[in-house]
Structure formats: structure tokens, C-alpha cells
Amino acid sequence: MIRILLLLLLAWHGPASAHKASTSYLQLSVHGEAVTGRWDVALRDLDYALGLDTDGDTLLTWGEVRHQQSRIAAYALRRLTLRADQDDCRLLVEGLQIADHSDGRYASLTIKGKCPHEPVSLGLHYELLFDVDAQHRGLLNLDFRGSHSALLAPEERTVRFNAAGASGFSVFTQYFRAGVSHLWTGWDHMLFLAGLFLPAVVRRRAGTWQPASSLKVALIDTSIMVTAFTLAHALTLSLAATGLFSPPVRWVESGVAASVLFAGLNNLIPMVYRHLFWLAAAFGLVHGAAIAGALIELGLPAGDRVWALLAFNLGVEAAQLAVLLVVIPPSFICRRSRYYRWLVVIPGALIITVVGALWLVQRAFDVDFAFARF
Amino acid sequence: MRFGGILAALCVVAVAPTAAAATPSYTPRSDSEVLERLAVPRLAGAATLRELREHWTAQPRSVPAALAYARAALELSRREEDPRYLGYAEAALAPWWDRPVAPPEIMLLRASMRLSRMDHANALRDLQSLIDSPAPEGHAARITRAAVRLSQGDPVASLADCTAASAYVSRLAAVTCTSAAKGLAGDAASGYAELDEALVGSAGAPLAMELWARGVAAELAQRLGRPPDARRHFEDATRRMAAADATDPGLLASYADFLLDQREPKRVQTLLAPYPRQDTLLLRLTLAERALGLAGDTAAAAAAEERTRYLTLRFDEMRQRGDRTHLREQALFELSVRGNAANALQLLRQSWANQREPIDARLYLRAAVAAKQPEAAQPVIDWLRSAGLKDVRLQPELATVLKQAPSR
Numbered sequence: 001m002i003r004i005l006l007l008l009l010l011a012w013h014g015p016a017s018a019h020k021a022s023t024s025y026l027q028l029s030v031h032g033e034a035v036t037g038r039w040d041v042a043l044r045d046l047d048y049a050l051g052l053d054t055d056g057d058t059l060l061t062w063g064e065v066r067h068q069q070s071r072i073a074a075y076a077l078r079r080l081t082l083r084a085d086q087d088d089c090r091l092l093v094e095g096l097q098i099a100d101h102s103d104g105r106y107a108s109l110t111i112k113g114k115c116p117h118e119p120v121s122l123g124l125h126y127e128l129l130f131d132v133d134a135q136h137r138g139l140l141n142l143d144f145r146g147s148h149s150a151l152l153a154p155e156e157r158t159v160r161f162n163a164a165g166a167s168g169f170s171v172f173t174q175y176f177r178a179g180v181s182h183l184w185t186g187w188d189h190m191l192f193l194a195g196l197f198l199p200a201v202v203r204r205r206a207g208t209w210q211p212a213s214s215l216k217v218a219l220i221d222t223s224i225m226v227t228a229f230t231l232a233h234a235l236t237l238s239l240a241a242t243g244l245f246s247p248p249v250r251w252v253e254s255g256v257a258a259s260v261l262f263a264g265l266n267n268l269i270p271m272v273y274r275h276l277f278w279l280a281a282a283f284g285l286v287h288g289a290a291i292a293g294a295l296i297e298l299g300l301p302a303g304d305r306v307w308a309l310l311a312f313n314l315g316v317e318a319a320q321l322a323v324l325l326v327v328i329p330p331s332f333i334c335r336r337s338r339y340y341r342w343l344v345v346i347p348g349a350l351i352i353t354v355v356g357a358l359w360l361v362q363r364a365f366d367v368d369f370a371f372a373r374f
Numbered sequence: 375m376r377f378g379g380i381l382a383a384l385c386v387v388a389v390a391p392t393a394a395a396a397t398p399s400y401t402p403r404s405d406s407e408v409l410e411r412l413a414v415p416r417l418a419g420a421a422t423l424r425e426l427r428e429h430w431t432a433q434p435r436s437v438p439a440a441l442a443y444a445r446a447a448l449e450l451s452r453r454e455e456d457p458r459y460l461g462y463a464e465a466a467l468a469p470w471w472d473r474p475v476a477p478p479e480i481m482l483l484r485a486s487m488r489l490s491r492m493d494h495a496n497a498l499r500d501l502q503s504l505i506d507s508p509a510p511e512g513h514a515a516r517i518t519r520a521a522v523r524l525s526q527g528d529p530v531a532s533l534a535d536c537t538a539a540s541a542y543v544s545r546l547a548a549v550t551c552t553s554a555a556k557g558l559a560g561d562a563a564s565g566y567a568e569l570d571e572a573l574v575g576s577a578g579a580p581l582a583m584e585l586w587a588r589g590v591a592a593e594l595a596q597r598l599g600r601p602p603d604a605r606r607h608f609e610d611a612t613r614r615m616a617a618a619d620a621t622d623p624g625l626l627a628s629y630a631d632f633l634l635d636q637r638e639p640k641r642v643q644t645l646l647a648p649y650p651r652q653d654t655l656l657l658r659l660t661l662a663e664r665a666l667g668l669a670g671d672t673a674a675a676a677a678a679e680e681r682t683r684y685l686t687l688r689f690d691e692m693r694q695r696g697d698r699t700h701l702r703e704q705a706l707f708e709l710s711v712r713g714n715a716a717n718a719l720q721l722l723r724q725s726w727a728n729q730r731e732p733i734d735a736r737l738y739l740r741a742a743v744a745a746k747q748p749e750a751a752q753p754v755i756d757w758l759r760s761a762g763l764k765d766v767r768l769q770p771e772l773a774t775v776l777k778q779a780p781s782r
Contacts, residue, residue: 020688021457023695025397038399043410044458058412063405097399098409102687105409108399134468135461137695151696 020103022136024128028082028111029143035089035113040099040106041076041128049132050075062098065107069096072107079127084119085178119144120178121162126152175308179315182291183323188256188359189287193320195263195352196225196280197327211335218332219324221276226320228277232284233291234313240292241309252289254364259283261356267349291316415450415459423447430466437477440466444483451490455623455652460490478509485515489522492699494728498522513542520551527730527761529559546576550587557594558732560762566594566603581618585611589625596632597732599766604632612645623652630658631733635767639665643674653688654703656681661710682711701725705737715744723750730757732765739771748778 022045028037043060047053052068053060065072073093082089095110122144129136138152142161150159162174183189212218239245263283265271334340402409415423423446430436430443444466451459464487470476471484481500488497501522504515520535536551543551549572553565569591579587588611595603608629615622626645633642642662649655660681667675689704701721709718718741726734735754742751755775758768 020691021695021697022461023691040397040399044412047410047412048458048462053412058414059408060410060412061405062402062407062409065409066405097401099397099399101397102684102691130465131468132465133458133461134464134471135457139694151694153696 022129022133024136024138025101025106025141026080026126026138027141027143028124030082030084030115030119030122031143032118033084033115035082035091035111035115037111037113039076039080039109039111040101041072041109042101042103043098043105043107045129045133045136046072046075046107049129065098066096069093072096073109076109076128079129081123081125082113082115083123083125084115084117085121087116089113089115089119117181120174120181121160123158123160124150124152125158127157130154130157172307172311175311176315176318179312179317180319181315182312183316183319188260188290190323191352191355192256192260192263192283192287193226193229193323194348195260195267196229196276197222197324197331212332215329215332218328222324222328223321225277225280226324227317229280229284229287230313230317230320232281233288233316234309236285236288237292237313238288238309240289245289247289250363250366252286254360255286256290257356257359257363259286259356261353261360264349264352264354264356267345268353413454415454417446417449421446423450427462434466435469437480440469441479441483448483448487453621453623455654460487463487475503478504478507478511482511482514482518485518489518490699492728494522494526513539517543517547517551520555524554524558525729525731527558527757529555529761529763532558544576544579544583546572546579546583546587550583550590553594554590557590557597558761558763560764562594562597562764566591566598569594570603581614581620582622584614585622585625588614589622589628592632593628593732596635596767597763597765601632601636605636608632621649623649623654627654627658630655630662634658634661634665637665639663639669653685653700657685657703657707657711660685664711685711698724702729702734702737705741709737709741709744715741716747719745719747719750726753730761732763732768735763736765736768736771739768739775743771743774743778748775751775 022042024042024045025040026037027039028035043052043065047060050068050071052064052072054064054068073096077091077093080091082091091111091113093109094112097108097110099106099108122142124140124142126138126140128138134154136154140148140150140152140159142148142150144161148161152159212221236245240247266279331340331344334344417423421442423443426439426443426446430439433439444463447459447463447466451457451463463483464471467480467484467487470480475481476484481504485497485500485504488494488500498519501515501519505512505519516535516539520532520539523529523532523535533552533555536548536555539551540548549568553569556562556565569587573584573587573591576584576587588607592604592607592611595601595607608625611622611625612629615625626649630642630646633639633645639662642658643666646655646659646662650659660678663671663674663678663681667678685707689700689707692700692704702725705718705721705725708714708721718737722734722738722741726738735758738754739751742748742754755772757763758772
């Protein structure tokens with residue numbers, strides 16, 4: 001009893017500085033999609049976590065460290081996640097060297113990686129050594145649109161770097177770009193639009209396909225549809241992103257799949273062919289709720305929420321209109337050809353229908369089809 | 375060989391004073407090159423840290439397994455002054471760390487770790503709930519809280535806890551506790567007399583107990599202006615420590631501070647040379663070598679310069695880690711080694727909320743005088759008045775401060 005008591009008393013008798021506590025040094029650069037960096041982790045810590053001293057003689061040699069590069073790499077990489085917006089970047093350890101720090105030798109890992117797309121916001125999650133040493137800290141130096149630093153601790157494992165603190169204009173351009181890139185990388189969004197666009201130059205009238213009378217009409221028609229979609233989309237997106245409305249993810253995702261299925265099917269067996277913009281608007285509401293998840297991941301800058309939301313929606317709209325401008329004129333020229341219908345509209349609609357159906361099953365019933373993963 | 379490693383580290387420090395970013399990486403020449411000598415810590419009991427850890431890993435939610443591992447790691451963190459061990463101990467208690475109520479033994483250990491992290495608010499909450507509980511750990515919690523109150527400069531609260539706990543601990547522990555509290559309240563003379571007498575009558579006390587008692591006795595003797603008595607207690611304590619092959623870095627640091635006050639840097643050098651890996655001791659060694667360097671010892675001057683660079687890097691690393699447990703040591707470094715009184719004052723302002731021991735008061739006064747900001751020392755003067763502390767070591771600076779900034 002007394003022994004414990006004294007141990008306690010003396011345990012904090014000298015709380016002042018001492019040996020250095022466990023620290024890792026992580027330097028990363030993210031330019032475009034490419035990630036490069038270096039990660040220094042104390043050999044003493046790696047040994048404590050992994051047991052590197054294979055011959056148990058308490059002397060850690062270069063041979064022992066070098067031969068266990070893949071173990072060290074696997075251990076470290078499992079504890080570090082880098083996310084470009086909501087998608088994980090792939091990280092690899094390309095090399096292992098040694099670095100001398102003030103408290104001993106460190107394994108210096110050369111990091112290479114690739115993100116699925118150029119990130120607007122970069123998230124980093126760090127778990128190294130916290131399970132064995134609660135005093136461990138990770139010191140991050142990041143070069144990503146300027147240099148940042150962060151301290152990673154058990155109570156602070158995730159950090160995010162985005163447009164926060166930037167000027168209003170740069171917030172706008174960043175979120176505008178995010179909106180554009182959302183469209184380019186969002187397959188379900190694209191397919192739904194394709195479903196709407198495909199028949200824009202041909203019309204179902206009185207049971208037959210009629211070519212649209214002029215390019216102007218075709219462009220105006222599709223623009224109205226797309227804009228109706230975007231307006232509806234903006235409404236739910238803003239509500240969801242500001243936290244006023246949060247529908248269950250599974251329902252929303254299934255709704256998006258259902259909309260793709262419907263858009264495809266509608267070209268094969270026309271069910272709705274007048275006032276398509278109402279249909280576009282209805283599905284816009286569902287898509288908006290789905291994208292909110294992505295935008296929440298990005299994070300909204302505190303002072304510039306409205307700005308960022310507006311920019312994101314305008315980005316989506318601009319990208320959609322750009323797609324229209326590129327796709328509609330050539331389709332218009334080909335619209336009288338019967339090949340257009342048989343080689344483009346019908347196969348396209350079939351693909352859209354099938355993919356929409358697969359997604360619907362996958363999302364609604366939580367089944368994983370490897371070939372339908374986007 | 376170990377020293378060779380340190381020299382190598384010092385060389386790196388010399389070329390790369392700005393932490394990690396600039397540290398070059400390289401590929402060692404041969405597979406047989408030894409990169410690290412792994413510590414094989416000795417423990418008091420029969421089991422090794424590795425065995426206790428394996429036992430814990432196999433059943434991380436078992437209270438006895440977690441306690442055994444955490445206690446061993448904590449003991450090592452104190453003896454080696456190595457915060458990695460503190461981190462291991464904390465990780466062992468992770469399942470209980472944020473729970474308001476946990477098994478009493480866990481709470482007691484958790485409180486002491488929180489004190490090491492300078493998280494006084496949560497530590498005191500843990501101690502309070504133990505004191506309020508019927509668990510036997512309540513007595514240990516009370517005496518621990520007495521020591522916390524003392525370090526926070528509250529002798530009245532400290533004395534109340536000592537008195538309440540005195541029936542449940544050894545006589546030497548009870549007297550050490552009350553004497554320390556009395557000493558802070560301005561009655562060092564009777565506190566010292568009682569403690570000195572209790573020490574005579576308790577030959578064969580456990581090592582840690584005796585070191586604590588002798589440390590308090592030496593401190594009280596210094597406050598009373600009786601260096602020979604202080605020296606006797608320090609010498610007895612270090613003798614006992616050496617005989618047991620133990621290290622108490624806190625006691626060694628106090629002894630070194632005493633010897634530096636007595637202008638005996640050569641003795642500090644001898645005393646601390648075996649501990650180059652412990653920063654609190656390394657700081658005192660640097661102060662001693664600087665003093666020797668000023669007296670014409672060029673080797674000591676060069677060593678002090680090297681160590682200064684190393685310590686600068688260390689404090690920088692701790693700052694980057696957001697580590698706030700070293701503010702007092704850093705203040706001493708800024709004031710006495712780098713001659714930057716304004717920085718020291720800034721650091722002491724931050725640490726004063728949690729640390730109000732005579733050593734803090736003295737540093738604070740010295741920094742205020744050196745920075746020519748006597749009014750900055752007002753919190754110390756207010757505290758000295760309310761606690762009633764009398765300490766001859768504070769007199770010169772206190773006189774200067776009071777002369778320059780007549781108190782409100």
C-alpha cells in the first residue's frame with residue numbers, strides 16, 4: 001500500500017521535460033493527383049510495436065530493419081489515410097532509409113501515391129502507435145495549395161485542409177471547380193443526364209420518333225431540363241449541406257439509381273414525354289440530397305457557406321451546359337439518320353437502363369456487384 | 375559506444391538545428407551496422423516489462439493485467455524520465471481513460487498520470503471522487519492531493535489533507551507531508567525540526583519514502599538559510615540512492631540546483647555526468663559547464679555550447695508537439711542559459727497557474743528583475759503574501775522588485 005502510494009507521489013515529482021516523447025515526422029506534398037512525401041518513425045517505436053529485433057540481442061541492425069521493410073510499410077500505411085474529398089488516395093512506401101534525429105535513429109519511409117482526382121479538400125487520418133503509446137504525436141507538414149502543419153494526437157486523429165481561411169474569390173473558384181469535377185466524376189449524375197439528353201434531338205410524337213425541328217429548339221429544350229434539374233438539385237443540396245435536412249443515405253442512393261433506371265427506360269418505352277423538365281426537377285431533388293454527402297465531406301467554410309454552395313451549384317450547372325453544347329449539335333446533325341436511333345439512342349438507353357437497375361438492386365439491398373462499382 | 379551515439383546526434387543537431395524537415399536521410403553502409411540499442415528496462419519485481427505487456431495484450435480489458443503493465447511503465451517513466459513509458463502506461467488504461475467512474479486502483483493511477491501531463495483539473499476530480507468513496511485508495515488519494523495542493527502553492531488545503539491522511543500512513547510519510555505544508559506557510563523552522571527528528575527515528579524506511587523525506591528536509595533547510603543541513607540531507611539521499619542502484623531525477627535536479635547556488639559547478643559536473651539522456655539533468659549540467667567555462671575551463675565551455683544547441687532543439691521539438699509539461703524548465707533555460715529574460719517571463723506566466731513552488735517563485739522574480747519588468751512579478755508577490763512563505767533565497771530579488779515597483 002505504502003509502496004504504491006509513494007510511487008504515486010514520486011511519479012509526478014518531476015513532471016518536467018525529459019527524454020523526448022515519441023514523435024513521427026510526416027511530410028507530404030499533394031500536387032494535382034500526385035502525392036509524394038517522407039515519413040520518419042523512430043526505430044525504437046517500430047520495434048516496440050512490431051518487434052524488429054528478430055535475433056533478440058537488443059541491437060537493432062540495418063540488416064534487420066532492411067529485411068522487414070514490407071512489414072514496416074504495411075504497418076505504417078494501415079495507419080495513415082489520405083482522402084481527396086471523399087475518395088481514398090492510394091499510398092505506397094517506395095523506399096526505406098535511415099535518418100538521425102535528436103533522440104535516436106528513425107526509419108525514413110519514402111511515400112508515393114495517387115489520388116483518384118485532384119482534391120479540393122484533403123483529409124488525413126492518422127492512427128500510428130496510439131494503441132501502444134498514448135503520448136505519441138504525429139507532426140505533419142503538408143504542401144497542398146500552400147504549406148500547412150498539424151499535430152496529430154489520440155484526441156485529434158483527423159485533419160482536413162480546404163478553402164477555409166481563403167479569400168471569398170478563391171473559395172468561389174475552389175467550390176466551383178469542385179462542382180465541375182463532381183459532374184465529371186459522378187457517373188450516376190452523368191448517366192441520368194444522358195438519359196435526358198439522348199432523345200433531345202428526337203421526339204416521341206403520336207407513337208413515332210420525330211426529329212426536332214431546329215437546333216435552337218433542341219438546345220433550349222434540353223437547357224430548360226438541365227436548369228430545372230439544377231435548381232431542384234440546389235434546393236435539396238443546400239438544405240442537406242447546411243444540416244437542415246438529412247434523409248437516410250440508403251434511400252437517397254437508391255432513389256438516384258431508380259432515377260437513372262427510369263430515365264433509361266423512358267427512352268425505350270416512353271412513359272413521360274411532355275414537360276420532361278418536371279421529371280428532371282423531381283429527380284434533381286433526389287440527386288441534390290445525394291451530393292450533399294460529398295459536399296459535407298469537403299466541408300463548408302464557416303464564413304462563406306452561401307458563397308461556397310452557390311459556387312458548387314453553378315459549377316455543376318456550367319459543366320452540364322458544357323456537355324450539352326458539345327453533345328447536342330452533332331446529335332442534331334445526325335438526327336434524321338436511322339443509325340442515330342439504332343446505334344446511339346436505343347443502345348445508350350439500354351445501357352443506362354441496365355446500369356440503373358443494377359445500382360438500384362445494389363444500393364437498395366446492399367449487394368455488391370464488382371462490375372458495377374463506380 | 376552509447377556516448378558515441380550521443381556525439382553523433384549532437385553533430386546532426388549542429389548541422390540541422392531546425393528539427394525534422396532538414397534532417398537528411400541515408401542508407402547505412404552495411405547490414406551489420408547497429409542503428410539502435412534497445413532499452414531493456416529493469417523492474418523492481420521479477421517480471422519484465424515485455425512479459426507484463428504480453429499479458430496485457432492478451433487481455434487488454436482485464437483490470438489486473440492493465441494495472442500491472444501500467445504501474446511498471448509508470449515506474450520506468452519516473453526513473454528514466456522517459457515519456458515513452460508514460461505513453462505506454464496511458465495506452466494500457468485507454469479503456470478507462472475517459473470514464474468518469476472507473477475501478478479505484480485505475481482511477482488512482484490515472485490521476486497520477488494526469489498530474490504528469492499537468493492536467494491538474496481532471497487529476498483533482500479523480501482524487502476527489504476517490505476521497506469521497508469508501509475505497510481504501512481514498513487515503514492514498516488524499517496524500518497525493520496534499521502534494522498537488524502543495525505544488526500549486528496552497529499550504530492550507532495541503533495541510534488539511536495531510537492531517538486527514540496521517541492516521542493511515544507511516545509516521546515518516548505523515549511528518550513529511552505536514553512539514554512540507556508548514557514550510558510553505560512560513561513555518562519552515564518547526565517543520566524542519568519535526569522532519570529531521572522523524573528521519574533519525576526511521577532508519578530502514580523504504581527507499582522512495584526516504585528520498586522524498588530527505589528532499590523535503592533539504593528544501594526546508596535551504597529556505598531557512600542553513601546550507602550545511604541541506605547538504606547533509608542531499609548527501610545522505612544520494613548515498614542511499616547509489617547503494618540501491620536507483621535514480622530519482624527530481625532529487626538529483628534539486629541537489630544540482632543547491633550546488634549551483636553554492637557555486638560548486640565542478641561537483642554538479644561529477645554528480646550529473648552519468649545522466650546525459652535526462653533533459654532536466656542535462657540542463658543543470660549545462661549551467662555547471664557554463665560556470666566552469668567562465669572560470670577558464672575551455673573544454674567545459676565547448677561542451678556547454680554543444681549541449682545548449684541540443685537543448686534548444688529539444689525545447690523546440692516539445693513546443694511543436696504541443697507539450698506544456700516543460701514550461702518551468704524551459705524558463706530556466708531561457709533565463710540562465712540563453713539570457714532571454716522576456717521569454718522566460720512569458721513561459722512562467724503560463725506555468726504559474728499550475729505550478730507555484732518556491733523554485734517557480736524564485737525564477738519568476740529573477741526573470742522579472744532581469745527583464746526590467748518588476749511589475750510583472752505582482753502575482754508572485756500576492757501569492758507570497760497569501761501563502762506566508764518565507765525563503766531566504768527569494769530575498770535579493772524580492773527586495774529589488776519591491777524597491778522598483780512599490781506594491782499596491
